[in-house]
Amino acid sequence: LDAKGPNVPVGSHTGHPDNPLYHTRDREYFGSPEKGDTIRPAFMYREFQANTSYIDRTVAYYISAFFWFWMFYHLYYFPGHIFGHHHAPYLEEFTDEELGIPDDNAPDPEYWGNHYEKPGTYR
Structure with a gap:
Protein backbone atom coordinates (compact mmCIF):
# COMPACT_ATOMS: atom_id res chain seq x y z
CA LEU A 1 0.00 0.00 0.00
CA THR A 52 18.07 27.96 1.80
CA SER A 53 14.67 27.68 0.23
CA TYR A 54 11.62 29.84 0.81
CA ILE A 55 9.99 27.29 3.11
CA ASP A 56 13.17 27.03 5.22
CA ARG A 57 13.31 30.80 5.65
CA THR A 58 9.59 31.04 6.44
CA VAL A 59 9.65 28.28 9.06
CA ALA A 60 12.79 29.73 10.66
CA TYR A 61 11.16 33.18 10.75
CA TYR A 62 8.03 31.96 12.54
CA ILE A 63 9.96 29.77 14.98
CA SER A 64 12.22 32.68 15.91
CA ALA A 65 9.24 35.05 16.21
CA PHE A 66 7.52 32.62 18.58
CA PHE A 67 10.73 32.21 20.59
CA TRP A 68 11.20 35.97 21.10
CA PHE A 69 7.50 36.40 21.92
CA TRP A 70 7.81 33.69 24.56
CA MET A 71 10.99 35.24 26.00
CA PHE A 72 9.67 38.79 26.29
CA TYR A 73 6.26 37.63 27.54
CA HIS A 74 7.84 35.60 30.33
CA LEU A 75 10.41 38.28 31.11
CA TYR A 76 7.56 40.71 31.69
CA TYR A 77 4.92 38.54 33.38
CA PHE A 78 6.99 35.73 34.96
CA PRO A 79 10.56 36.94 35.51
CA GLY A 80 11.11 34.29 38.18
CA HIS A 81 10.88 31.56 35.52
CA ILE A 82 13.95 32.97 33.80
CA PHE A 83 15.97 34.68 36.56
CA GLY A 84 15.07 32.30 39.37
CA HIS A 85 12.73 32.58 42.32
CA HIS A 86 13.40 34.50 45.51
CA HIS A 87 11.56 34.55 48.81
CA ALA A 88 9.23 37.53 49.16
CA PRO A 89 8.10 37.47 52.81
CA TYR A 90 4.73 38.72 53.96
CA LEU A 91 4.77 41.91 56.02
CA GLU A 92 2.80 40.12 58.73
CA GLU A 93 5.94 38.06 59.48
CA PHE A 94 7.71 41.13 60.92
CA THR A 95 7.06 43.15 64.05
CA ASP A 96 6.80 46.94 64.05
CA GLU A 97 10.09 47.11 65.92
CA GLU A 98 11.89 45.11 63.20
CA LEU A 99 10.47 47.39 60.54
CA GLY A 100 11.43 50.55 62.46
CA ILE A 101 7.86 51.72 63.09
CA PRO A 102 7.53 53.59 66.42
CA ASP A 103 4.71 52.94 68.88
CA ASP A 104 1.49 54.90 68.45
CA ASN A 105 1.99 56.75 71.75
CA ALA A 106 5.72 57.45 71.20
CA PRO A 107 6.80 61.12 71.10
CA ASP A 108 7.50 62.66 67.72
CA PRO A 109 11.18 62.44 66.77
CA GLU A 110 13.26 65.58 66.63
CA TYR A 111 13.71 66.89 63.10
CA TRP A 112 17.36 67.30 62.19
CA GLY A 113 16.83 69.26 58.99
CA ASN A 114 18.22 72.69 58.18
CA HIS A 115 15.10 74.82 58.24
CA TYR A 116 16.67 78.22 57.67
CA GLU A 117 19.57 77.33 55.38
CA LYS A 118 19.48 77.91 51.63
CA PRO A 119 19.00 74.56 49.81
CA GLY A 120 22.24 73.15 48.47
CA THR A 121 24.54 75.06 50.87
CA TYR A 122 24.53 72.70 53.86
CA ARG A 123 25.96 69.61 52.19
Whole structure:
Protein backbone atom coordinates (compact mmCIF):
# COMPACT_ATOMS: atom_id res chain seq x y z
CA LEU A 1 0.00 0.00 0.00
CA ASP A 2 1.08 3.51 -0.72
CA ALA A 3 1.32 5.99 2.10
CA LYS A 4 -1.39 8.63 1.99
CA GLY A 5 -0.67 12.20 2.89
CA PRO A 6 -0.13 15.67 1.50
CA ASN A 7 1.60 15.97 -1.84
CA VAL A 8 4.37 18.43 -1.05
CA PRO A 9 7.89 18.73 -2.42
CA VAL A 10 10.01 16.14 -0.64
CA GLY A 11 13.63 16.06 -1.61
CA SER A 12 13.89 17.17 -5.21
CA HIS A 13 10.60 15.72 -6.50
CA THR A 14 7.02 16.95 -6.46
CA GLY A 15 3.92 14.84 -6.73
CA HIS A 16 3.54 11.15 -6.00
CA PRO A 17 5.81 8.87 -8.01
CA ASP A 18 3.94 6.76 -10.58
CA ASN A 19 0.46 7.05 -9.10
CA PRO A 20 -2.17 8.85 -11.22
CA LEU A 21 -4.58 9.18 -8.30
CA TYR A 22 -2.18 11.28 -6.28
CA HIS A 23 -0.44 13.05 -9.20
CA THR A 24 2.30 11.53 -11.20
CA ARG A 25 5.77 12.86 -10.86
CA ASP A 26 5.25 15.99 -12.89
CA ARG A 27 8.51 17.84 -12.40
CA GLU A 28 11.54 18.05 -10.20
CA TYR A 29 11.71 20.72 -7.54
CA PHE A 30 14.79 22.94 -7.62
CA GLY A 31 13.50 25.94 -5.70
CA SER A 32 11.10 28.84 -6.22
CA PRO A 33 12.85 31.79 -7.87
CA GLU A 34 9.74 33.95 -7.50
CA LYS A 35 10.17 33.61 -3.71
CA GLY A 36 13.85 34.54 -3.78
CA ASP A 37 15.35 31.05 -4.06
CA THR A 38 18.41 30.34 -6.12
CA ILE A 39 17.87 27.37 -8.38
CA ARG A 40 19.57 24.26 -7.03
CA PRO A 41 21.47 22.20 -9.54
CA ALA A 42 20.24 18.68 -10.25
CA PHE A 43 23.63 17.20 -9.42
CA MET A 44 26.26 18.45 -6.98
CA TYR A 45 29.73 16.98 -6.87
CA ARG A 46 31.30 16.59 -3.38
CA GLU A 47 29.86 19.78 -1.92
CA PHE A 48 26.34 20.87 -1.10
CA GLN A 49 25.53 24.48 -1.82
CA ALA A 50 24.49 26.23 1.38
CA ASN A 51 21.48 28.20 0.21
CA THR A 52 18.07 27.96 1.80
CA SER A 53 14.67 27.68 0.23
CA TYR A 54 11.62 29.84 0.81
CA ILE A 55 9.99 27.29 3.11
CA ASP A 56 13.17 27.03 5.22
CA ARG A 57 13.31 30.80 5.65
CA THR A 58 9.59 31.04 6.44
CA VAL A 59 9.65 28.28 9.06
CA ALA A 60 12.79 29.73 10.66
CA TYR A 61 11.16 33.18 10.75
CA TYR A 62 8.03 31.96 12.54
CA ILE A 63 9.96 29.77 14.98
CA SER A 64 12.22 32.68 15.91
CA ALA A 65 9.24 35.05 16.21
CA PHE A 66 7.52 32.62 18.58
CA PHE A 67 10.73 32.21 20.59
CA TRP A 68 11.20 35.97 21.10
CA PHE A 69 7.50 36.40 21.92
CA TRP A 70 7.81 33.69 24.56
CA MET A 71 10.99 35.24 26.00
CA PHE A 72 9.67 38.79 26.29
CA TYR A 73 6.26 37.63 27.54
CA HIS A 74 7.84 35.60 30.33
CA LEU A 75 10.41 38.28 31.11
CA TYR A 76 7.56 40.71 31.69
CA TYR A 77 4.92 38.54 33.38
CA PHE A 78 6.99 35.73 34.96
CA PRO A 79 10.56 36.94 35.51
CA GLY A 80 11.11 34.29 38.18
CA HIS A 81 10.88 31.56 35.52
CA ILE A 82 13.95 32.97 33.80
CA PHE A 83 15.97 34.68 36.56
CA GLY A 84 15.07 32.30 39.37
CA HIS A 85 12.73 32.58 42.32
CA HIS A 86 13.40 34.50 45.51
CA HIS A 87 11.56 34.55 48.81
CA ALA A 88 9.23 37.53 49.16
CA PRO A 89 8.10 37.47 52.81
CA TYR A 90 4.73 38.72 53.96
CA LEU A 91 4.77 41.91 56.02
CA GLU A 92 2.80 40.12 58.73
CA GLU A 93 5.94 38.06 59.48
CA PHE A 94 7.71 41.13 60.92
CA THR A 95 7.06 43.15 64.05
CA ASP A 96 6.80 46.94 64.05
CA GLU A 97 10.09 47.11 65.92
CA GLU A 98 11.89 45.11 63.20
CA LEU A 99 10.47 47.39 60.54
CA GLY A 100 11.43 50.55 62.46
CA ILE A 101 7.86 51.72 63.09
CA PRO A 102 7.53 53.59 66.42
CA ASP A 103 4.71 52.94 68.88
CA ASP A 104 1.49 54.90 68.45
CA ASN A 105 1.99 56.75 71.75
CA ALA A 106 5.72 57.45 71.20
CA PRO A 107 6.80 61.12 71.10
CA ASP A 108 7.50 62.66 67.72
CA PRO A 109 11.18 62.44 66.77
CA GLU A 110 13.26 65.58 66.63
CA TYR A 111 13.71 66.89 63.10
CA TRP A 112 17.36 67.30 62.19
CA GLY A 113 16.83 69.26 58.99
CA ASN A 114 18.22 72.69 58.18
CA HIS A 115 15.10 74.82 58.24
CA TYR A 116 16.67 78.22 57.67
CA GLU A 117 19.57 77.33 55.38
CA LYS A 118 19.48 77.91 51.63
CA PRO A 119 19.00 74.56 49.81
CA GLY A 120 22.24 73.15 48.47
CA THR A 121 24.54 75.06 50.87
CA TYR A 122 24.53 72.70 53.86
CA ARG A 123 25.96 69.61 52.19
